[in-house]
Amino acid sequence: MVPPAASTLPSSSSIGVAGVGTQEAPAIKDPARDTILTPRFYTTDFDAMAAMDLRPNEVELEAICEEFRKDYNRHHFVRNEEFDGAAEQLDPDTRRVFVEFLEQSCTSEFSGFLLYKELSRRIKAKNPLLAECFAHMARDEARHAGFLNKSMTDFGLQLDLGFLTANKAYTKFSPEHIFYATYLSEKIGYWRYIAIYRHLEKHPESKIFPIFNFFENWCQDENRHGDFFDALMKAQPDTVRGWKAKLWCRFFLLAVFATMYVRDVARKEFYEALGLDARTYDRYVIRKTNETSARVFPVVLDVENPTFWDRLESLVRNNAALAEADNAPTPAPLKVLRKLPFWAANAMQMARLFLMAPISSDQFQPAVR
Ligand SMILES: [Fe+2]
Ligand SMILES: [Fe+2]
Secondary structure (H helix, E strand, C coil), X not given: CCCCCCCCCCCHHHHCCCXXXXXXXXXXXXXXCCCCCCCCEEEECHHHHHCCCCHHHXXXXXXXXXXXXXXXXXXXCCCCHHHCCCHHHCCHHHHHHHHHHHHHHHHHHHHHHHHHHHHHHHHCCCCHHHHHHHHHHHHHHHHHHHHHHHHHHHCCEEECHHHHHHHCCEEEEXXXXXXXXXXXHHHHHHHHXXXXXXXXXXXXXXXXXXXXXXXXXXXXXHHHHHHHHHHHHHHCHHHHCHHHHHHHHHHHHHHHHHHHHHXXXXXXXXXXXXXXXXXXXXXXXXXXXXXXXXXXXXXXXXCCCHHHHHHHHHHHHHHHHHHHHHHCCCXXXXXXXXHHHHHHHHHHHHHHHHHCCCEEHHHHCHHHC
């Protein structure tokens, strides 16, 4: 059977059942246990968002909205016969890491969908331009999440996104923190997808599943979303000006980079299955995202400093020790005791990473500012 296309999915509940058709119902996959490394769900101060004055950069935001209206990927996410039987080709180990990848990607796309959808709904009356941009982005993220979830059904699994919506813990961020976090996740998403796509273009033998053929246009969605937040921060220049903004930008850059690095190295088997080395891949993605961020953030991180990478490696080692303690057959109180020094070491490394001198974006990328 050729499954239907994962087209725009207007509500969260419809995503969970997209394209199941008449096939045997796939098993509902329990969402992965929440850890610091799993994707977060966000909420914010909707009144403050609605009251935002866009005039300082309205022309650019209107132009971006016009791009969104064109909906370039309207017909892109259509499954073809390449998917037929593709899941059965994977060996059990590759299958396990690939399903993990699908689940994590689907969850983070879906978390974007929920946030953008809610924002668009809540600010519609007071801030129609901003609301429209968010609605277009929610459309894109729903499509991405639906497409990933459909791939999970190829493996007989499905994420229950309705359950996830109701049961995930939501982290509340102020609007400017939402800007930093979502800008970074869109831009890092762009670099992650395009890096995999370009690598597989050169090494088609490593293309373990046809979903990767869709990454080129897909990442252009993420790039546009990132550009939207760039323009939005420029419409609210105080979000990227002054000492507070500098500290927060450093914090978010570090949090996003460190989380990705630790998570990806821990599941390096997935990257190996694609013929990639997780560390090399992540270093490339981090360098590129850092460079891109200099277009809007006042400061970026000194990722050319070898100490930066040494400290990330300490985090990797501490996290491996924490995972080992978690899996050991020890009673809970002893487990905590055993984990304590590694938590402390992680906190210390993060503090030292945070205190490393940043690079002023003016020096870093003067041509584009
Ligand atoms: Fe997306
Ligand atoms: Fe996005």
